[in-house]
Amino acid sequence: MQNTNNPYNKSYLVAGITTVIIGIVLGIGAIMFNLNKYLTDVNKYTYNDKIALERKMTSNDTEYDNYVTKIESLKIEKQTLQKELSELPKTSNNSTKYLELEKKIDTINSGLEELEKLKYSSLTEKNNLRKNYNEVLDYLERKDSPKGIIKCYLAGFAIIIVSITTSAYLIHLAFQPDTDDLILKKQLEIDNANKKNTSEVLEEATNKVLAEMSSTKEVFQETKKTLSSVSNSSSKLKTNTSKNHNNYKNNKTTSKNNNYHRSNQNKKKLSNSKKVNNPKNTTGSKTA
Secondary structure, three states: OOOOOOOOOHHHHHHHHHHHHHHHHHHHHHHHHHHHHHHHOOOOHHHHHHHHHHHHHHHHHHHHHEEEHHHHHHHHHHHHHHHHHHHHHHHOOHHHHHHHHHHHHHHHHHHHHHHHHHHHHHHHHHHHHHHHHHHHHHHHHHHHHOHHHHHHHHOOOOOOHHHHHHHHHHHHHHHOOOHHHHHHHHHHHHHHHHHHHHHHHHHHHHHHHHHHHHHHHHHHHHHHHHHHHHHHHHHHHHHHHHHHHHHHHHHHHHHHHHHHHHHHHHHHHHHHHHHHHOOOHHHHHHHH
C-alpha cells in the first residue's frame, strides 16, 4: 500500500525516469549507428564503379559467348570425326587412320573439358559481376533517394517513442493513488454518510417521538381537565339532585300535612254543616 505521507510511489517514479533516459540514449545511439553505416555505404560505390562493372560485364559476356561458340564448334567437329570413324571397316581398328581419328577425338574431348571449365568460371564471374552491379545500383539509388536517410532515423525514433510511452505510464502509476487507499477512503466516506444519515434519522425519530409525547401530554392534560370538569359537574349534579330530592320530600311532607289539615277542616265544616241542617237531630239528642 502506498504511503499516505508521500504523494507518489518512489519505485515507479525511479523506473519511469530510468526508462526514458535509457530509451533516449539507445535511440540516439541507434540513429548515430545507422547514419554512420548509411554514409559508409553510400560512399562505398560511385558512378565510376558502376561504369567499370558494366565494362567487366560486357567483356565477360563476350568471353562467355566465345566459350560457348568454341564448345559448339568442337562438338560439331567431334561428331564429324565420330561419324568418319564409324564408317571405317571393323578390320581397320589398328590402322593408322583409325588411330589418328581416335587421337583427334581425344584431343577434342580434352578441349571440350577445358572449355567447359572456362565456361563455368566465366558464368560464375558473370553472376558475381551481376550481383555486384545490382548492389552498386542499390547503393547509388539509396544515395539519391531520401528514403535511405529516413530509415536511419526510424529505428531510433521508435525506441525513443516506446521508452517515453513506457516511462509516462510508469510515472502515471507513481502518482496514481493506491487502489487499497481508494477503497478505504471510499468505505470511510460511505460509513460517514451512513453515520450522518443514521444520526439524522435518529434525530428525526427523536423529534417525532418528542412531538408525539408533547401532543399526548397536551391531550392528557386536556382529558384531565375535561374529566375534572365532568367530575365537578357530576358533583354539582349530585348535590343538586340531593337538594331537589330533599326539597321534593319536604314539599311532599308539607303537602301531606296541608292536605291533612285541609281534610280535618273540611270534616269539621261538614260536621258543623250537618248540625246546622239537622236541628231535630240535635234537639232529639238533647231530649233523649
